Amino acid sequence: MxxxxxxxxxxxxxxxxxxxxxxxxxxxxxxxxxxxxxxSDAEACLQFETEDSRTKLVRGTASVxxxxxxxxxxxxxxxxxxxxxxxxxxxxxVKATNIVKTRDFWIxxxxxxxxxxxxxxxxxLALAPANYHELGSCNGDALITHTxxxxxxxxxxxxxxxxxxxx
Ligand SMILES: [Zn+2]
Numbered sequence: 001m002x003x004x005x006x007x008x009x010x011x012x013x014x015x016x017x018x019x020x021x022x023x024x025x026x027x028x029x030x031x032x033x034x035x036x037x038x039x040s041d042a043e044a045c046l047q048f049e050t051e052d053s054r055t056k057l058v059r060g061t062a063s064v065x066x067x068x069x070x071x072x073x074x075x076x077x078x079x080x081x082x083x084x085x086x087x088x089x090x091x092x093x094v095k096a097t098n099i100v101k102t103r104d105f106w107i108x109x110x111x112x113x114x115x116x117x118x119x120x121x122x123x124x125l126a127l128a129p130a131n132y133h134e135l136g137s138c139n140g141d142a143l144i145t146h147t148x149x150x151x152x153x154x155x156x157x158x159x160x161x162x163x164x165x166x167x
Contacts, residue, residue, distance in 0.1 A: 001021040002022055003022060007019070007112065008111050008112055013057065018046065020045045020046070023062075023119050023120065024041050028042060028116075036076055039064075039067060042064040044061065046059070056088070057088055057089070058089065060084075061082070062082070062122055064123055069131070083126035087118075088103050088106070091109060092107060
């Protein structure tokens, strides 16, 4: 089932509603331009709730399958993007500065807001700035020394271990 495009997040929070469903590929054009291809509709589960009478929250998960470019071999790598988030619904940026910095927010100026846009935002935030094949299944494994030099999320020790166990 598709998620509604426009919702009233504050009302949903007061009602304590949970919305579960998909966001079609056609609503994910910003994500599509950030990767090679969006391969599936996004699936999301969004739980609207109030923390106290003034604070409205949406707690959610979203996922989507995409093809992106491997930054080591420039081949295509399949990614399963998963986002987990808790957003506080606020009216404007000014209010954002008064909120505890550890919390993310969803700016909803009017009564209604686009749920599809928000889910796409969270998926974009969950997308790593650079993506790679797993070590051992990448055509660019020979370039691994380059990865060590430029510094990656894997420690050089870990990469050395990988090199040693390879035939
Ligand atoms: Zn690769």
